[in-house]
Amino acid sequence: MTRTLVTGANRGLGYETARQLIAAGHTVYVGARDPDRGRQAAEPIGARFVEIDVTSDASVTAAAIAVEAFGGLDVLINNAGIAGRTPEGGFATAAEETADSLRTSFETNVFGVVRVIRAFLPLLEKSSTPVIVNVSSGLSLTRDLVRGDSPTYLYPGIGYPASKAALNVITVQYAKAFPGIRINAVGPGFTATDLNGHTGT
Amino acid sequence: MTTTLITGANKGLGYETARQLIAVGHTVYIGCRDPKRGLSAADQLGARLVHLDVTDDESVSAAAIFIAEQGGLDVLVNNAGVEGRGEHNSIIDAASTTANMVREVFDTNVFGAVRVTHAFLPLLQRSSTPVVVNVSSSLGSLTLAGSPESPTYHYPGVAYPASKSALNMITVQFAKQFPGMRINAVEPGYTNTDLNGRTGTQTVEEGARIIVHMARTPTDGPTGGYYSVHGPIPW
Numbered sequence: 001m002t003r004t005l006v007t008g009a010n011r012g013l014g015y016e017t018a019r020q021l022i023a024a025g026h027t028v029y030v031g032a033r034d035p036d037r038g039r040q041a042a043e044p045i046g047a048r049f050v051e052i053d054v055t056s057d058a059s060v061t062a063a064a065i066a067v068e069a070f071g072g073l074d075v076l077i078n079n080a081g082i083a084g085r086t087p088e089g090g091f092a093t094a095a096e097e098t099a100d101s102l103r104t105s106f107e108t109n110v111f112g113v114v115r116v117i118r119a120f121l122p123l124l125e126k127s128s129t130p131v132i133v134n135v136s137s138g139l140s141l142t143r144d145l146v147r148g149d150s151p152t153y154l155y156p157g158i159g160y161p162a163s164k165a166a167l168n169v170i171t172v173q174y175a176k177a178f179p180g181i182r183i184n185a186v187g188p189g190f191t192a193t194d195l196n197g198h199t200g201t
Numbered sequence: 202m203t204t205t206l207i208t209g210a211n212k213g214l215g216y217e218t219a220r221q222l223i224a225v226g227h228t229v230y231i232g233c234r235d236p237k238r239g240l241s242a243a244d245q246l247g248a249r250l251v252h253l254d255v256t257d258d259e260s261v262s263a264a265a266i267f268i269a270e271q272g273g274l275d276v277l278v279n280n281a282g283v284e285g286r287g288e289h290n291s292i293i294d295a296a297s298t299t300a301n302m303v304r305e306v307f308d309t310n311v312f313g314a315v316r317v318t319h320a321f322l323p324l325l326q327r328s329s330t331p332v333v334v335n336v337s338s339s340l341g342s343l344t345l346a347g348s349p350e351s352p353t354y355h356y357p358g359v360a361y362p363a364s365k366s367a368l369n370m371i372t373v374q375f376a377k378q379f380p381g382m383r384i385n386a387v388e389p390g391y392t393n394t395d396l397n398g399r400t401g402t403q404t405v406e407e408g409a410r411i412i413v414h415m416a417r418t419p420t421d422g423p424t425g426g427y428y429s430v431h432g433p434i435p436w
Binding site: 057093094098099100106114115118121140141142145146156157158161162166168170172174176177178 | 300357364435436
């Protein structure tokens with residue numbers, strides 16, 4: 001039986017991924033920061049809740065201990081992510097973006113992923129079928145964001161594309177370092193979730 | 202007359218870029234964290250010194266006010282960068298990389314570059330020939346990181362390539378938003394500097410060439426690109 005952790009899984013793509021993997025027979029840990037929301041999301045779909053704040057060393061370490069106690073891990077889905085939009089749902093443009101606003105996106109989308117991978121690597125290395133999926137974005141591809149005919153060309157923000165570009169390189173570097181683990185980045189498409197204020201199509 | 206600021210310019214590629222740009226007539230400010238080292242570098246170069254720690258909001262704001270008072274800025278070279286090596290100059294591999302190590306590299310290479318660009322944008326917008334050069338690396342290329350025939354494929358570190366990949370994206374997004382400026386990322390090549398513990402195989406004179414070239418980009422030159430001295434690099 002395949003045991004899978006999905007971070008940021010109490011809603012949106014993480015929740016739906018958990019639901020579909022349970023339907024396919026996985027044992028799924030729903031990772032969420034908020035215990036109430038996490039449990040409410042996990043119970044109806046038959047998942048287990050694991051408290052995890054990817055921006056906190058202590059929380060991620062505790063989550064790894066909890067998952068190990070449950071029996072280990074085969075698949076890690078680094079789904080928790082933030083778009084770094086303004087409170088009104090708009091974009092911080094290049095002129096408006098500050099170092100601090102940028103760092104907020106990277107704490108979850110980049111440093112959070114590195115933290116979670118590092119904490120769960122010992123568990124994944126014990127699995128016979130270890131897999132890591134990093135949820136990236138079509139907005140991560142610099143080669144498309146320079147191309148006038150790409151739909152992503154017009155995206156005005158800085159933090160989200162830059163954080164996902166970094167995540168792609170991180171994915172490739174880990175994949176080369178751990179050839180026994182399947183490690184990939186994925187682009188789910190522009191999806192109607194809270195991340196984009198339900199503007200996804 | 203062209204006025205240019207180079208961050209992290211008391212040594213290495215920044216220092217050599219300052220030297221070459223002064224030789225072609227630029228008025229150069231070298232931005233340095235350490236006033237003593239900065240002063241001796243500025244004296245040797247015939248450059249102006251500005252105290253600048255790219256990781257510190259107050260320091261960067263103060264530098265922007267100072268340079269504005271002195272008459273403004275035409276060219277910004279975001280050169281300050283760190284690789285984040287481990288003991289005995291070892292490259293920190295994926296298994297050993299922690300979130301905090303990655304953040305430390307990003308603090309200078311990514312957030313630092315954005316902090317400086319943000320602070321100096323008003324000055325650059327008053328220039329008739331505004332230019333930004335972001336000193337990146339071929340290690341920031343996602344394409345090359347996944348191409349076994351590329352020498353960069355075998356680089357085992359995580360933080361530095363990821364930071365330069367982010368910087369490349371930032372370069373592109375700024376270039377689109379400010380079409381009146383020439384904003385490019387450059388790859389100097391593997392250069393013999395303190396950044397890599399002097400393991401680089403080319404001289405600083407060679408490494409600075411593309412930085413100097415893009416700092417001198419004319420107003421009808423390229424923008425939003427990623428170049429080495431040999432031409433464009435795949436993203």
